[in-house]
Amino acid sequence: MSRDSILLLGESGVGKTHFGAQLLRRLMKGDGHLRMSGQATNLEPFESALESLNEGKAAGHTATSTYMDSVWPVADVAGHQAELVWPDYGGEQIKSMISSRRVPNAWQSRVRQAPAWLLLIRLQQTRFGEDIFSRPLGDLRGAAIENRELQISDQARLIELLQMLIFVGGAATGRQADRPRLGVLLTCWDELDFDGTPAAALEERLPMLAAFVRSTWYAPSIMGLSALGRPLSPHDKDSDYVSRGPEHFGYVVKPDGLHSSDLTLPIQMLLDGLR
Ligand SMILES: Nc1nc2c(ncn2[C@@H]2O[C@H](COP(=O)(O)OP(=O)(O)OP(=O)(O)O)[C@@H](O)[C@H]2O)c(=O)[nH]1
Ligand SMILES: [Mg+2]
Known part of the structure:
Protein backbone atom coordinates (compact mmCIF):
# COMPACT_ATOMS: atom_id res chain seq x y z
CA MET A 1 0.00 0.00 0.00
CA MET A 36 -12.60 3.96 3.61
CA SER A 37 -11.03 0.52 3.48
CA GLY A 38 -9.70 0.20 7.01
CA GLN A 39 -9.50 1.83 10.39
CA ALA A 40 -9.07 5.59 10.20
CA THR A 41 -6.99 7.12 12.98
CA ASN A 42 -6.68 10.56 14.56
CA LEU A 43 -10.17 11.75 13.84
CA GLU A 44 -10.32 14.26 16.72
CA PRO A 45 -9.86 17.35 14.53
CA PHE A 46 -13.02 16.51 12.63
CA GLU A 47 -15.20 15.18 15.41
CA SER A 48 -16.60 18.46 16.61
CA ALA A 49 -17.12 19.61 13.02
CA LEU A 50 -19.06 16.41 12.32
CA GLU A 51 -21.19 17.04 15.39
CA SER A 52 -21.93 20.62 14.43
CA LEU A 53 -22.97 19.55 10.94
CA ASN A 54 -25.29 16.94 12.40
CA GLU A 55 -26.98 19.76 14.27
CA GLY A 56 -27.21 21.78 11.06
CA LYS A 57 -24.65 24.31 12.22
CA ALA A 58 -21.23 25.49 11.04
CA ALA A 59 -18.18 24.53 13.11
CA GLY A 60 -15.59 26.88 14.56
CA HIS A 61 -12.17 28.07 13.52
CA THR A 62 -9.16 25.78 14.12
CA ALA A 63 -6.70 27.08 16.72
CA THR A 64 -3.69 28.64 15.04
CA SER A 65 -1.09 26.35 16.55
CA THR A 66 -2.98 23.10 15.88
CA TYR A 67 -1.52 20.65 13.43
CA MET A 68 -2.84 17.15 13.25
CA ASP A 69 -2.56 14.48 10.58
CA SER A 70 -5.41 12.02 10.25
CA VAL A 71 -4.59 8.78 8.51
CA TRP A 72 -7.30 7.35 6.27
CA PRO A 73 -6.80 4.06 4.42
CA VAL A 74 -8.82 4.37 1.22
CA ALA A 75 -9.58 2.24 -1.82
CA ASP A 76 -11.05 3.22 -5.16
CA VAL A 77 -13.66 1.36 -7.18
CA ALA A 78 -10.93 -0.49 -9.09
CA GLY A 79 -9.48 -1.73 -5.82
CA HIS A 80 -6.37 0.48 -5.70
CA GLN A 81 -5.42 1.11 -2.10
CA ALA A 82 -3.78 4.20 -0.69
CA GLU A 83 -3.18 5.62 2.71
CA LEU A 84 -4.33 9.18 2.77
CA VAL A 85 -2.70 11.48 5.25
CA TRP A 86 -5.14 14.32 5.70
CA PRO A 87 -4.11 17.27 7.84
CA ASP A 88 -6.10 19.82 9.75
CA TYR A 89 -4.46 22.97 11.00
CA GLY A 90 -5.03 26.64 11.72
CA GLY A 91 -4.70 28.44 8.42
CA GLU A 92 -2.68 31.29 9.91
CA GLN A 93 0.34 28.99 9.69
CA ILE A 94 0.21 29.43 5.92
CA LYS A 95 -0.18 33.17 6.17
CA SER A 96 2.79 33.51 8.49
CA MET A 97 5.00 31.42 6.22
CA ILE A 98 4.23 33.85 3.42
CA SER A 99 4.72 37.02 5.44
CA SER A 100 7.89 35.86 7.21
CA ARG A 101 9.21 34.08 4.11
CA ARG A 102 10.23 31.18 6.34
CA VAL A 103 9.08 27.60 6.12
CA PRO A 104 9.35 25.93 9.55
CA ASN A 105 11.16 22.57 9.67
CA ALA A 106 8.00 20.58 10.24
CA TRP A 107 6.44 22.11 7.14
CA GLN A 108 9.63 21.52 5.12
CA SER A 109 9.40 17.80 5.67
CA ARG A 110 5.66 17.78 4.93
CA VAL A 111 6.38 19.54 1.64
CA ARG A 112 9.11 17.07 0.72
CA GLN A 113 7.08 14.02 1.60
CA ALA A 114 3.87 14.87 -0.20
CA PRO A 115 3.63 13.71 -3.82
CA ALA A 116 0.54 15.86 -4.34
CA TRP A 117 -0.53 19.30 -3.21
CA LEU A 118 -4.09 20.49 -2.99
CA LEU A 119 -4.42 24.26 -2.84
CA LEU A 120 -7.72 25.52 -1.47
CA ILE A 121 -8.79 29.01 -2.52
CA ARG A 122 -12.00 30.76 -1.52
CA LEU A 123 -12.45 33.30 -4.27
CA GLN A 124 -14.99 35.36 -2.30
CA GLN A 125 -12.29 35.92 0.30
CA THR A 126 -9.61 37.13 -2.10
CA ARG A 127 -9.39 40.82 -2.74
CA PHE A 128 -9.60 42.05 -6.28
CA GLY A 129 -6.29 43.74 -6.98
CA GLU A 130 -6.77 46.95 -8.92
CA ASP A 131 -3.77 46.63 -11.15
CA ILE A 132 -2.86 46.23 -14.77
CA PHE A 133 -3.62 42.53 -14.48
CA SER A 134 -7.26 43.16 -13.70
CA ARG A 135 -8.00 46.35 -15.60
CA PRO A 136 -6.68 48.19 -18.62
CA LEU A 137 -4.19 50.94 -17.75
CA GLY A 138 -6.60 53.60 -18.98
CA ASP A 139 -9.09 52.74 -16.24
CA LEU A 140 -6.50 53.03 -13.54
CA ARG A 141 -5.52 56.55 -14.50
CA GLY A 142 -7.16 58.87 -12.02
CA ALA A 143 -7.90 56.06 -9.57
CA ALA A 144 -7.70 57.20 -5.96
CA ILE A 145 -4.11 57.66 -4.93
CA GLU A 146 -4.68 58.79 -1.35
CA ASN A 147 -5.21 55.18 -0.32
CA ARG A 148 -1.63 54.14 -0.94
CA GLU A 149 -1.23 51.33 1.53
CA LEU A 150 1.46 49.09 0.15
CA GLN A 151 0.12 45.60 0.11
CA ILE A 152 0.97 42.67 -2.04
CA SER A 153 -2.08 41.34 -3.85
CA ASP A 154 -3.68 38.05 -2.85
CA GLN A 155 -2.72 36.34 -6.05
CA ALA A 156 0.88 37.51 -5.71
CA ARG A 157 0.89 36.08 -2.18
CA LEU A 158 -0.35 32.70 -3.33
CA ILE A 159 2.25 32.61 -6.11
CA GLU A 160 4.89 33.50 -3.54
CA LEU A 161 3.72 30.60 -1.40
CA LEU A 162 3.83 28.10 -4.26
CA GLN A 163 7.28 29.30 -5.29
CA MET A 164 8.58 28.97 -1.74
CA LEU A 165 7.22 25.45 -1.48
CA ILE A 166 8.60 24.41 -4.86
CA PHE A 167 11.98 25.69 -3.72
CA VAL A 168 11.80 23.98 -0.32
CA GLY A 169 10.66 20.77 -1.98
CA GLY A 170 13.85 20.81 -4.05
CA ALA A 171 12.05 20.83 -7.37
CA ALA A 172 12.85 24.41 -8.34
CA THR A 173 15.34 23.50 -11.02
CA GLY A 174 13.89 20.14 -11.96
CA ARG A 175 11.59 19.25 -14.78
CA GLN A 176 7.85 19.84 -14.57
CA ALA A 177 7.37 16.12 -14.35
CA ASP A 178 9.37 15.98 -11.09
CA ARG A 179 7.14 18.45 -9.31
CA PRO A 180 4.36 17.23 -7.06
CA ARG A 181 0.98 16.98 -8.70
CA LEU A 182 -1.09 20.09 -8.14
CA GLY A 183 -4.80 20.32 -7.57
CA VAL A 184 -6.56 23.65 -7.13
CA LEU A 185 -9.89 23.57 -5.38
CA LEU A 186 -12.09 26.66 -5.47
CA THR A 187 -14.02 26.34 -2.23
CA CYS A 188 -17.42 27.68 -1.17
CA TRP A 189 -18.49 27.56 -4.83
CA ASP A 190 -22.11 28.12 -3.74
CA GLU A 191 -21.33 31.73 -2.82
CA LEU A 192 -19.72 32.54 -6.17
CA ASP A 193 -22.68 32.72 -8.50
CA PHE A 194 -20.50 31.76 -11.45
CA ASP A 195 -21.73 29.71 -14.38
CA GLY A 196 -18.55 28.66 -16.17
CA THR A 197 -15.90 26.06 -15.41
CA PRO A 198 -13.62 26.25 -12.36
CA ALA A 199 -10.64 27.03 -14.62
CA ALA A 200 -12.58 29.97 -16.11
CA ALA A 201 -13.42 31.24 -12.61
CA LEU A 202 -9.76 31.14 -11.60
CA GLU A 203 -8.78 32.84 -14.84
CA GLU A 204 -11.34 35.59 -14.34
CA ARG A 205 -10.73 36.32 -10.67
CA LEU A 206 -7.02 35.57 -10.26
CA PRO A 207 -5.53 35.77 -13.76
CA MET A 208 -1.91 36.08 -12.68
CA LEU A 209 -2.14 33.05 -10.40
CA ALA A 210 -3.92 31.11 -13.16
CA ALA A 211 -1.08 31.92 -15.56
CA PHE A 212 1.52 30.88 -13.00
CA VAL A 213 -0.19 27.56 -12.35
CA ARG A 214 -0.60 26.88 -16.06
CA SER A 215 3.03 27.58 -16.83
CA THR A 216 4.46 25.73 -13.83
CA TRP A 217 2.44 22.50 -13.85
CA TYR A 218 1.83 20.31 -16.83
CA ALA A 219 -1.68 19.16 -15.95
CA PRO A 220 -3.04 20.87 -12.85
CA SER A 221 -6.52 19.75 -11.90
CA ILE A 222 -8.76 22.73 -11.23
CA MET A 223 -12.09 21.99 -9.61
CA GLY A 224 -14.78 23.72 -7.59
CA LEU A 225 -16.10 22.59 -4.22
CA SER A 226 -19.03 23.39 -2.05
CA ALA A 227 -18.39 21.13 0.92
CA LEU A 228 -21.57 22.28 2.65
CA GLY A 229 -23.74 22.98 -0.40
CA ARG A 230 -25.03 26.16 1.22
CA PRO A 231 -23.99 28.61 3.95
CA LEU A 232 -24.57 27.45 7.53
CA SER A 233 -24.60 29.58 10.65
CA PRO A 234 -22.63 28.64 13.76
CA HIS A 235 -25.63 29.58 15.96
CA ASP A 236 -28.90 28.90 14.16
CA LYS A 237 -29.62 25.39 13.08
CA ASP A 238 -30.67 24.59 9.54
CA SER A 239 -33.48 22.09 10.11
CA ASP A 240 -33.44 20.89 6.51
CA TYR A 241 -29.83 19.85 7.09
CA VAL A 242 -30.74 17.96 10.22
CA SER A 243 -33.66 16.09 8.70
CA ARG A 244 -31.98 15.11 5.44
CA GLY A 245 -28.49 14.62 6.90
CA PRO A 246 -25.25 16.47 6.00
CA GLU A 247 -24.21 13.64 3.68
CA HIS A 248 -26.92 14.78 1.26
CA PHE A 249 -25.38 18.20 0.89
CA GLY A 250 -22.27 19.41 -0.85
CA TYR A 251 -20.94 18.97 -4.36
CA VAL A 252 -17.85 19.34 -6.49
CA VAL A 253 -17.65 21.14 -9.80
CA LYS A 254 -15.71 19.02 -12.24
CA PRO A 255 -13.24 20.52 -14.76
CA ASP A 256 -16.00 20.46 -17.40
CA GLY A 257 -18.29 22.52 -15.16
CA LEU A 258 -20.73 19.72 -14.31
CA HIS A 259 -21.66 19.15 -10.69
CA SER A 260 -21.21 15.86 -8.86
CA SER A 261 -22.22 14.94 -5.34
CA ASP A 262 -19.09 12.79 -5.02
CA LEU A 263 -16.83 14.84 -2.75
CA THR A 264 -14.03 12.30 -3.13
CA LEU A 265 -13.44 13.24 -6.81
CA PRO A 266 -10.75 15.89 -6.25
CA ILE A 267 -8.73 13.37 -4.23
CA GLN A 268 -9.34 10.58 -6.69
CA MET A 269 -8.02 12.79 -9.51
CA LEU A 270 -4.83 13.59 -7.60
CA LEU A 271 -4.24 9.97 -6.65
CA ASP A 272 -4.86 8.87 -10.25
CA GLY A 273 -2.20 11.29 -11.40
CA LEU A 274 0.34 9.61 -9.11
CA ARG A 275 -0.03 6.19 -10.64
N1 LIG B 1 -21.21 28.84 1.87
C1 LIG B 1 -20.31 27.95 2.27
N2 LIG B 1 -19.59 28.18 3.39
C2 LIG B 1 -18.68 27.26 3.76
C3 LIG B 1 -18.43 26.08 3.02
N3 LIG B 1 -17.44 25.38 3.64
C4 LIG B 1 -17.08 26.09 4.73
N4 LIG B 1 -17.84 27.22 4.81
C5 LIG B 1 -17.75 28.27 5.85
O1 LIG B 1 -16.46 28.84 5.79
C6 LIG B 1 -15.98 29.15 7.07
C7 LIG B 1 -14.59 28.60 7.25
O2 LIG B 1 -14.59 27.19 7.14
P1 LIG B 1 -13.50 26.29 7.92
O3 LIG B 1 -13.66 24.89 7.42
O4 LIG B 1 -13.60 26.53 9.37
O5 LIG B 1 -12.15 26.93 7.37
P2 LIG B 1 -10.64 26.50 7.72
O6 LIG B 1 -9.90 26.53 6.43
O7 LIG B 1 -10.63 25.23 8.49
O8 LIG B 1 -10.16 27.73 8.60
P3 LIG B 1 -9.10 27.72 9.81
O9 LIG B 1 -9.51 26.63 10.74
O10 LIG B 1 -9.24 29.09 10.38
O11 LIG B 1 -7.76 27.50 9.17
C8 LIG B 1 -17.00 28.58 8.06
O12 LIG B 1 -17.74 29.66 8.56
C9 LIG B 1 -17.89 27.68 7.23
O13 LIG B 1 -19.22 27.74 7.67
C10 LIG B 1 -19.21 25.86 1.83
O14 LIG B 1 -19.08 24.86 1.12
N5 LIG B 1 -20.12 26.83 1.51
MG1 LIG C 1 -10.06 24.73 10.36
Whole structure:
Protein backbone atom coordinates (compact mmCIF):
# COMPACT_ATOMS: atom_id res chain seq x y z
CA MET A 1 0.00 0.00 0.00
CA SER A 2 1.41 3.36 -0.91
CA ARG A 3 1.39 6.10 1.64
CA ASP A 4 -0.05 8.96 -0.31
CA SER A 5 -0.02 12.03 1.72
CA ILE A 6 -1.77 14.99 0.25
CA LEU A 7 -0.49 18.35 1.35
CA LEU A 8 -3.56 20.42 1.91
CA LEU A 9 -2.75 24.11 1.55
CA GLY A 10 -5.21 26.75 2.55
CA GLU A 11 -5.30 29.94 4.54
CA SER A 12 -7.69 30.51 7.39
CA GLY A 13 -11.37 30.45 6.50
CA VAL A 14 -11.12 28.68 3.14
CA GLY A 15 -13.01 25.63 4.43
CA LYS A 16 -10.35 23.02 5.26
CA THR A 17 -12.07 21.66 8.36
CA HIS A 18 -15.57 21.52 6.86
CA PHE A 19 -14.27 19.78 3.75
CA GLY A 20 -12.35 17.31 5.92
CA ALA A 21 -15.45 16.49 7.93
CA GLN A 22 -17.71 16.09 4.90
CA LEU A 23 -15.07 14.04 3.06
CA LEU A 24 -14.59 11.78 6.05
CA ARG A 25 -18.30 11.11 6.26
CA ARG A 26 -18.48 10.28 2.52
CA LEU A 27 -15.50 7.95 2.75
CA MET A 28 -17.17 6.10 5.60
CA LYS A 29 -20.48 5.91 3.78
CA GLY A 30 -18.56 4.54 0.80
CA ASP A 31 -20.80 5.44 -2.12
CA GLY A 32 -18.27 7.61 -3.97
CA HIS A 33 -15.20 6.80 -6.06
CA LEU A 34 -13.12 6.41 -2.92
CA ARG A 35 -14.17 4.66 0.25
CA MET A 36 -12.60 3.96 3.61
CA SER A 37 -11.03 0.52 3.48
CA GLY A 38 -9.70 0.20 7.01
CA GLN A 39 -9.50 1.83 10.39
CA ALA A 40 -9.07 5.59 10.20
CA THR A 41 -6.99 7.12 12.98
CA ASN A 42 -6.68 10.56 14.56
CA LEU A 43 -10.17 11.75 13.84
CA GLU A 44 -10.32 14.26 16.72
CA PRO A 45 -9.86 17.35 14.53
CA PHE A 46 -13.02 16.51 12.63
CA GLU A 47 -15.20 15.18 15.41
CA SER A 48 -16.60 18.46 16.61
CA ALA A 49 -17.12 19.61 13.02
CA LEU A 50 -19.06 16.41 12.32
CA GLU A 51 -21.19 17.04 15.39
CA SER A 52 -21.93 20.62 14.43
CA LEU A 53 -22.97 19.55 10.94
CA ASN A 54 -25.29 16.94 12.40
CA GLU A 55 -26.98 19.76 14.27
CA GLY A 56 -27.21 21.78 11.06
CA LYS A 57 -24.65 24.31 12.22
CA ALA A 58 -21.23 25.49 11.04
CA ALA A 59 -18.18 24.53 13.11
CA GLY A 60 -15.59 26.88 14.56
CA HIS A 61 -12.17 28.07 13.52
CA THR A 62 -9.16 25.78 14.12
CA ALA A 63 -6.70 27.08 16.72
CA THR A 64 -3.69 28.64 15.04
CA SER A 65 -1.09 26.35 16.55
CA THR A 66 -2.98 23.10 15.88
CA TYR A 67 -1.52 20.65 13.43
CA MET A 68 -2.84 17.15 13.25
CA ASP A 69 -2.56 14.48 10.58
CA SER A 70 -5.41 12.02 10.25
CA VAL A 71 -4.59 8.78 8.51
CA TRP A 72 -7.30 7.35 6.27
CA PRO A 73 -6.80 4.06 4.42
CA VAL A 74 -8.82 4.37 1.22
CA ALA A 75 -9.58 2.24 -1.82
CA ASP A 76 -11.05 3.22 -5.16
CA VAL A 77 -13.66 1.36 -7.18
CA ALA A 78 -10.93 -0.49 -9.09
CA GLY A 79 -9.48 -1.73 -5.82
CA HIS A 80 -6.37 0.48 -5.70
CA GLN A 81 -5.42 1.11 -2.10
CA ALA A 82 -3.78 4.20 -0.69
CA GLU A 83 -3.18 5.62 2.71
CA LEU A 84 -4.33 9.18 2.77
CA VAL A 85 -2.70 11.48 5.25
CA TRP A 86 -5.14 14.32 5.70
CA PRO A 87 -4.11 17.27 7.84
CA ASP A 88 -6.10 19.82 9.75
CA TYR A 89 -4.46 22.97 11.00
CA GLY A 90 -5.03 26.64 11.72
CA GLY A 91 -4.70 28.44 8.42
CA GLU A 92 -2.68 31.29 9.91
CA GLN A 93 0.34 28.99 9.69
CA ILE A 94 0.21 29.43 5.92
CA LYS A 95 -0.18 33.17 6.17
CA SER A 96 2.79 33.51 8.49
CA MET A 97 5.00 31.42 6.22
CA ILE A 98 4.23 33.85 3.42
CA SER A 99 4.72 37.02 5.44
CA SER A 100 7.89 35.86 7.21
CA ARG A 101 9.21 34.08 4.11
CA ARG A 102 10.23 31.18 6.34
CA VAL A 103 9.08 27.60 6.12
CA PRO A 104 9.35 25.93 9.55
CA ASN A 105 11.16 22.57 9.67
CA ALA A 106 8.00 20.58 10.24
CA TRP A 107 6.44 22.11 7.14
CA GLN A 108 9.63 21.52 5.12
CA SER A 109 9.40 17.80 5.67
CA ARG A 110 5.66 17.78 4.93
CA VAL A 111 6.38 19.54 1.64
CA ARG A 112 9.11 17.07 0.72
CA GLN A 113 7.08 14.02 1.60
CA ALA A 114 3.87 14.87 -0.20
CA PRO A 115 3.63 13.71 -3.82
CA ALA A 116 0.54 15.86 -4.34
CA TRP A 117 -0.53 19.30 -3.21
CA LEU A 118 -4.09 20.49 -2.99
CA LEU A 119 -4.42 24.26 -2.84
CA LEU A 120 -7.72 25.52 -1.47
CA ILE A 121 -8.79 29.01 -2.52
CA ARG A 122 -12.00 30.76 -1.52
CA LEU A 123 -12.45 33.30 -4.27
CA GLN A 124 -14.99 35.36 -2.30
CA GLN A 125 -12.29 35.92 0.30
CA THR A 126 -9.61 37.13 -2.10
CA ARG A 127 -9.39 40.82 -2.74
CA PHE A 128 -9.60 42.05 -6.28
CA GLY A 129 -6.29 43.74 -6.98
CA GLU A 130 -6.77 46.95 -8.92
CA ASP A 131 -3.77 46.63 -11.15
CA ILE A 132 -2.86 46.23 -14.77
CA PHE A 133 -3.62 42.53 -14.48
CA SER A 134 -7.26 43.16 -13.70
CA ARG A 135 -8.00 46.35 -15.60
CA PRO A 136 -6.68 48.19 -18.62
CA LEU A 137 -4.19 50.94 -17.75
CA GLY A 138 -6.60 53.60 -18.98
CA ASP A 139 -9.09 52.74 -16.24
CA LEU A 140 -6.50 53.03 -13.54
CA ARG A 141 -5.52 56.55 -14.50
CA GLY A 142 -7.16 58.87 -12.02
CA ALA A 143 -7.90 56.06 -9.57
CA ALA A 144 -7.70 57.20 -5.96
CA ILE A 145 -4.11 57.66 -4.93
CA GLU A 146 -4.68 58.79 -1.35
CA ASN A 147 -5.21 55.18 -0.32
CA ARG A 148 -1.63 54.14 -0.94
CA GLU A 149 -1.23 51.33 1.53
CA LEU A 150 1.46 49.09 0.15
CA GLN A 151 0.12 45.60 0.11
CA ILE A 152 0.97 42.67 -2.04
CA SER A 153 -2.08 41.34 -3.85
CA ASP A 154 -3.68 38.05 -2.85
CA GLN A 155 -2.72 36.34 -6.05
CA ALA A 156 0.88 37.51 -5.71
CA ARG A 157 0.89 36.08 -2.18
CA LEU A 158 -0.35 32.70 -3.33
CA ILE A 159 2.25 32.61 -6.11
CA GLU A 160 4.89 33.50 -3.54
CA LEU A 161 3.72 30.60 -1.40
CA LEU A 162 3.83 28.10 -4.26
CA GLN A 163 7.28 29.30 -5.29
CA MET A 164 8.58 28.97 -1.74
CA LEU A 165 7.22 25.45 -1.48
CA ILE A 166 8.60 24.41 -4.86
CA PHE A 167 11.98 25.69 -3.72
CA VAL A 168 11.80 23.98 -0.32
CA GLY A 169 10.66 20.77 -1.98
CA GLY A 170 13.85 20.81 -4.05
CA ALA A 171 12.05 20.83 -7.37
CA ALA A 172 12.85 24.41 -8.34
CA THR A 173 15.34 23.50 -11.02
CA GLY A 174 13.89 20.14 -11.96
CA ARG A 175 11.59 19.25 -14.78
CA GLN A 176 7.85 19.84 -14.57
CA ALA A 177 7.37 16.12 -14.35
CA ASP A 178 9.37 15.98 -11.09
CA ARG A 179 7.14 18.45 -9.31
CA PRO A 180 4.36 17.23 -7.06
CA ARG A 181 0.98 16.98 -8.70
CA LEU A 182 -1.09 20.09 -8.14
CA GLY A 183 -4.80 20.32 -7.57
CA VAL A 184 -6.56 23.65 -7.13
CA LEU A 185 -9.89 23.57 -5.38
CA LEU A 186 -12.09 26.66 -5.47
CA THR A 187 -14.02 26.34 -2.23
CA CYS A 188 -17.42 27.68 -1.17
CA TRP A 189 -18.49 27.56 -4.83
CA ASP A 190 -22.11 28.12 -3.74
CA GLU A 191 -21.33 31.73 -2.82
CA LEU A 192 -19.72 32.54 -6.17
CA ASP A 193 -22.68 32.72 -8.50
CA PHE A 194 -20.50 31.76 -11.45
CA ASP A 195 -21.73 29.71 -14.38
CA GLY A 196 -18.55 28.66 -16.17
CA THR A 197 -15.90 26.06 -15.41
CA PRO A 198 -13.62 26.25 -12.36
CA ALA A 199 -10.64 27.03 -14.62
CA ALA A 200 -12.58 29.97 -16.11
CA ALA A 201 -13.42 31.24 -12.61
CA LEU A 202 -9.76 31.14 -11.60
CA GLU A 203 -8.78 32.84 -14.84
CA GLU A 204 -11.34 35.59 -14.34
CA ARG A 205 -10.73 36.32 -10.67
CA LEU A 206 -7.02 35.57 -10.26
CA PRO A 207 -5.53 35.77 -13.76
CA MET A 208 -1.91 36.08 -12.68
CA LEU A 209 -2.14 33.05 -10.40
CA ALA A 210 -3.92 31.11 -13.16
CA ALA A 211 -1.08 31.92 -15.56
CA PHE A 212 1.52 30.88 -13.00
CA VAL A 213 -0.19 27.56 -12.35
CA ARG A 214 -0.60 26.88 -16.06
CA SER A 215 3.03 27.58 -16.83
CA THR A 216 4.46 25.73 -13.83
CA TRP A 217 2.44 22.50 -13.85
CA TYR A 218 1.83 20.31 -16.83
CA ALA A 219 -1.68 19.16 -15.95
CA PRO A 220 -3.04 20.87 -12.85
CA SER A 221 -6.52 19.75 -11.90
CA ILE A 222 -8.76 22.73 -11.23
CA MET A 223 -12.09 21.99 -9.61
CA GLY A 224 -14.78 23.72 -7.59
CA LEU A 225 -16.10 22.59 -4.22
CA SER A 226 -19.03 23.39 -2.05
CA ALA A 227 -18.39 21.13 0.92
CA LEU A 228 -21.57 22.28 2.65
CA GLY A 229 -23.74 22.98 -0.40
CA ARG A 230 -25.03 26.16 1.22
CA PRO A 231 -23.99 28.61 3.95
CA LEU A 232 -24.57 27.45 7.53
CA SER A 233 -24.60 29.58 10.65
CA PRO A 234 -22.63 28.64 13.76
CA HIS A 235 -25.63 29.58 15.96
CA ASP A 236 -28.90 28.90 14.16
CA LYS A 237 -29.62 25.39 13.08
CA ASP A 238 -30.67 24.59 9.54
CA SER A 239 -33.48 22.09 10.11
CA ASP A 240 -33.44 20.89 6.51
CA TYR A 241 -29.83 19.85 7.09
CA VAL A 242 -30.74 17.96 10.22
CA SER A 243 -33.66 16.09 8.70
CA ARG A 244 -31.98 15.11 5.44
CA GLY A 245 -28.49 14.62 6.90
CA PRO A 246 -25.25 16.47 6.00
CA GLU A 247 -24.21 13.64 3.68
CA HIS A 248 -26.92 14.78 1.26
CA PHE A 249 -25.38 18.20 0.89
CA GLY A 250 -22.27 19.41 -0.85
CA TYR A 251 -20.94 18.97 -4.36
CA VAL A 252 -17.85 19.34 -6.49
CA VAL A 253 -17.65 21.14 -9.80
CA LYS A 254 -15.71 19.02 -12.24
CA PRO A 255 -13.24 20.52 -14.76
CA ASP A 256 -16.00 20.46 -17.40
CA GLY A 257 -18.29 22.52 -15.16
CA LEU A 258 -20.73 19.72 -14.31
CA HIS A 259 -21.66 19.15 -10.69
CA SER A 260 -21.21 15.86 -8.86
CA SER A 261 -22.22 14.94 -5.34
CA ASP A 262 -19.09 12.79 -5.02
CA LEU A 263 -16.83 14.84 -2.75
CA THR A 264 -14.03 12.30 -3.13
CA LEU A 265 -13.44 13.24 -6.81
CA PRO A 266 -10.75 15.89 -6.25
CA ILE A 267 -8.73 13.37 -4.23
CA GLN A 268 -9.34 10.58 -6.69
CA MET A 269 -8.02 12.79 -9.51
CA LEU A 270 -4.83 13.59 -7.60
CA LEU A 271 -4.24 9.97 -6.65
CA ASP A 272 -4.86 8.87 -10.25
CA GLY A 273 -2.20 11.29 -11.40
CA LEU A 274 0.34 9.61 -9.11
CA ARG A 275 -0.03 6.19 -10.64
N1 LIG B 1 -21.21 28.84 1.87
C1 LIG B 1 -20.31 27.95 2.27
N2 LIG B 1 -19.59 28.18 3.39
C2 LIG B 1 -18.68 27.26 3.76
C3 LIG B 1 -18.43 26.08 3.02
N3 LIG B 1 -17.44 25.38 3.64
C4 LIG B 1 -17.08 26.09 4.73
N4 LIG B 1 -17.84 27.22 4.81
C5 LIG B 1 -17.75 28.27 5.85
O1 LIG B 1 -16.46 28.84 5.79
C6 LIG B 1 -15.98 29.15 7.07
C7 LIG B 1 -14.59 28.60 7.25
O2 LIG B 1 -14.59 27.19 7.14
P1 LIG B 1 -13.50 26.29 7.92
O3 LIG B 1 -13.66 24.89 7.42
O4 LIG B 1 -13.60 26.53 9.37
O5 LIG B 1 -12.15 26.93 7.37
P2 LIG B 1 -10.64 26.50 7.72
O6 LIG B 1 -9.90 26.53 6.43
O7 LIG B 1 -10.63 25.23 8.49
O8 LIG B 1 -10.16 27.73 8.60
P3 LIG B 1 -9.10 27.72 9.81
O9 LIG B 1 -9.51 26.63 10.74
O10 LIG B 1 -9.24 29.09 10.38
O11 LIG B 1 -7.76 27.50 9.17
C8 LIG B 1 -17.00 28.58 8.06
O12 LIG B 1 -17.74 29.66 8.56
C9 LIG B 1 -17.89 27.68 7.23
O13 LIG B 1 -19.22 27.74 7.67
C10 LIG B 1 -19.21 25.86 1.83
O14 LIG B 1 -19.08 24.86 1.12
N5 LIG B 1 -20.12 26.83 1.51
MG1 LIG C 1 -10.06 24.73 10.36
